[in-house]
Amino acid sequence: MEYSCVRINDLPDEILMIILKKMNNAEVRYSLKGVNQRLNKLVQDSTFTSRLTFVKRCSDNFFDVFPCNMMLNRFCLQILPENVLCAADYPNLYGLGLYNINEESARCLFTVFSYNALSHQSEIIQCFDDCLYLLDGRFNQLHTRCVDLIHINRPHEVENQGDLPNLKCFSLPCNLAISFYDELILPLLYRMSNLEQLGLYIEIVNTTFIDGNHLKRDIINRMPRLNQFTFHINSFMSICNPLDFSSAEDIQRTFIDFPKNGLFQYVRVISLYDEYPFEHEFFIRIQKSFPFREELTMINCKSQNEKQSYESNNGSQNLSLVEYSFLNEIAIVRVHDHYIEQFLFNTKTYLHNNVLLHINYESLQRVTHNFTRENTQINCAKINELILYGERCTNSSLQKYFPNAKICFFWSILKDKE
Incomplete structure (x- = not known):
């Protein structure tokens, strides 16, 4: 029996699409864009253009899809327009994720980028200033916001600015302990009057002790539309006299009626x-x-x-x-x-x-x-x-x-x- 050699161009479009859908969209466009007219047409399909991801997540780390700068540069300069965020308006754009981006680049991008259509955003940023900067009111249609903070310090320049009535989902994990919870976190949450889903994954040191009463009084009762609240909050307090502090049993009782x-x-x-x-x-x-x-x-x-x-x-x-x-x-x-x-x-x-x-x-x-x-x-x-x-x-x-x-x-x- 003689072996036959089947080339990629010999496969029908339906089979090619099945194969290409198994790959990362950015890799598909990088590998096949410009090969020939038929493949150019295939990779222009909305399947490969509606979502582009340049990083892969493994455990808690992100890895570049393209292992070297030469590959990334070719993609950005030849496949996407140069300075892609500023090239046009994006009326159908609903999500944007930026990871490990430096502050200067972020400010440059978001100063000139159109925010009106953006509804979902997630990124890894360094400090609370950056978080406030990206929530200063320019994302008018933003309904989902996921922020992964390295640390939370007192902001230097940017302050809380106005309500965020369209924000429905907000998630805030922070790697390091927070000592300005009352001054920074609560005022930010109070701007989100219509929030429906909230996630807080933080550690608080020497500030308000977080028990069930605090969560009900200062967060849940102030968000009438909230229907899902996911939290992992550690409170660490330095106390001189243990008698001044509630017992473990008293603290546990403050959570008793949560399941209701x-x-x-x-x-x-x-x-x-x-x-x-x-x-x-x-x-x-x-x-x-x-x-x-x-x-x-x-x-x-x-x-x-x-x-x-x-x-x-x-x-x-x-x-x-x-x-x-x-x-x-x-x-x-x-x-x-x-x-x-x-x-x-x-x-x-x-x-x-x-x-x-x-x-x-x-x-x-x-x-x-x-x-x-x-x-x-x-x-x-x-x-x-x-x-x-x-x-x-x-x-x-x-x-x-x-x-x-x-x-x-x-x-x-x-x-x-x-």
Whole structure:
């Protein structure tokens, strides 16, 4: 049988389109623009021109689609018009994302660019000044805004300017801690009177303590159209007298009525950190408040106060069972042994199958009595992936105790790579 050589031009347009749709649009235009008249016509199709992405995201990093400046320059100078943002009006443009762009370039682009049709924007920017600059009122039709800030400092020149009535969705993550929350974040949010979706992922130091009362009084109640509020907020306060500060139980109560508003039905990831102990009743409230959570991370080195009273009165048999119906990943690496018992004791917690567990090896060995304890054996059998932190240890009982789990040691993997 003779081999036949099929060239790209021999393929029908329908097959070519199927193949090209699997590629990045920018790569398609770079590779095929100018090859011949037929391919020129194909790459002009709206499939390849309606959305152009020059970066790929992997984990928390962005990588250029074009590995060298020569390829990027050819694309910008020969395929797109020079200074593309200023070349024309864009009546159909609905989104623009700029990542790792310097301040000078951003100011140049947005000073001359037409904003009227732009409705969605996201970018990585350095400081709060840049955020305010891009929200100074020129984006009249902007309804979605996603800002990934490096840090938030007091602005030098730009101030909050007027309402943003068309803004419906706003997301603000920040890498570094914020010390001007009341002065900067709240005034910015108050400009968004018609906001429907809000995401805040911030860390606050020595300013307003964020509890349920604050979120309801100062954010939720001031946004009548808000129907989705996603947040991961850490509050760190320096206090001289602990008596001047609310107890952990008082703070937890401020969130009790949140589920009545339907705010937590979309929560999938929960992180718990406190310097005060979490008692069994707290986990019951977490179960009721976040019914669809899938991932839970906890850091707490304080022992449970009520554990001894339960055991002395044989009260553990009367505890309400905490059932995690959707939980598939648990990270309890830096916790007191009491919390490992909290999750692994079948008399306290009911886990469904196929759970990924992150845990310290020595703590796990201690709590399970060197992988022989009956109270923890049922839940351990439901773990399908076990990531152990600490030195690799040879223990023949470990795999038998976790019969359905794929087991690996995290620190050992890191050392092997080094």
